[in-house]
Amino acid sequence: AQTVTQSQPEMSVQEAETVTLSCTYDTSESDYYLFWYKQPPSRQMILVIRQEAYKQQNATENRFSVNFQKAAKSFSLKISDSQLGDAAMYFCAYRSSSLVMNYGGSQGNLIFGKGTKLSVKP
Amino acid sequence: DAGVIQSPRHEVTEMGQEVTLRCKPISGHNSLFWYRQTMMRGLELLIYFNNNVPIDDSGMPEDRFSAKMPNASFSTLKIQPSEPRDSAVYFCASTLEGYGYTFGSGTRLTVV
Numbered sequence A: 001a002q003t004v005t006q007s008q009p010e011m012s013v014q015e016a017e018t019v020t021l022s023c024t025y026d027t028s029e030s031d032y033y034l035f036w037y038k039q040p041p042s043r044q045m046i047l048v049i050r051q052e053a054y055k056q057q058n059a060t061e062n063r064f065s066v067n068f069q070k071a072a073k074s075f076s077l078k079i080s081d082s083q084l085g086d087a088a089m090y091f092c093a094y095r096s097s098s099l100v101m102n103y104g105g106s107q108g109n110l111i112f113g114k115g116t117k118l119s120v121k122p
Numbered sequence B: 001d002a003g004v005i006q007s008p009r010h011e012v013t014e015m016g017q018e019v020t021l022r023c024k025p026i027s028g029h030n031s032l033f034w035y036r037q038t039m040m041r042g043l044e045l046l047i048y049f050n051n052n053v054p055i056d057d058s059g060m061p062e063d064r065f066s067a068k069m070p071n072a073s074f075s076t077l078k079i080q081p082s083e084p085r086d087s088a089v090y091f092c093a094s095t096l097e098g099y100g101y102t103f104g105s106g107t108r109l110t111v112v
Helices: none
Strands: A003-005 A010-014 A019-021 A024-026 A032-039 A046-052 A064-069 A074-079 A088-096 A116-121 B005-007 B010-013 B019-024 B031-038 B042-050 B053-056 B065-071 B074-079 B088-095 B101-103 B107-111
Touching: A003 A088, A010 A019, A019 A116, A024 A074, A032 A064, A032 A074, A046 A064, A046 A074, A074 A088, B005 B088, B010 B019, B019 B088, B019 B107, B031 B074, B042 B065, B042 B074, B053 B065, B074 B088
Parallel strands: A010 A116, B010 B107
Antiparallel strands: A003 A024, A019 A074, A032 A046, A032 A088, A064 A074, A088 A116, B005 B019, B019 B074, B031 B042, B031 B088, B042 B053, B065 B074, B088 B101, B088 B107
């Protein structure tokens, strides 16, 4: 079974600085998707960034980028120019890309890490 | 689209009572997931549906929990009878073929 590990329960960063959140995963599959979700105090789960394992290029979304190391099974999130609004819980998630067709759909459960609480200091 | 809609946002109930959580997925999405979030266990999958059919309910804690999806636009998660250890935030999420997942705002359940 696949597992996702976030080894940093809490992190802190100064406003405008850069911070990196760590995520490692365990899988025997060669193709899969990886995600970072943000959960602010409002508890809404917001997709930050998504990476397909077959793509070597690291995904980027504005100030958010990932360092995807497939051989090491590592998927870290870098937040540049941190803003106060970035303060939240961040969850790393894994999803198998194998499409097991069940009643016309796909087996697409997300497996989450335990999360990292990010604080941003003004 | 209004996104995934969950109701109620908060629910406080007494132990032993029946609780029903509701979810309306995004129109056109063919998979729906129910997750539970607690401090101790994080986000756990309870059950998911493809095209309204339950595919994997191995995460449902026990027989007190049941979920239905009578049509493509509505799902319920029922707990009967409720217990204090069921207190958690329950999320519903939907997706089309698992590429992008959209979560609802969650229901915070407190069982006293």
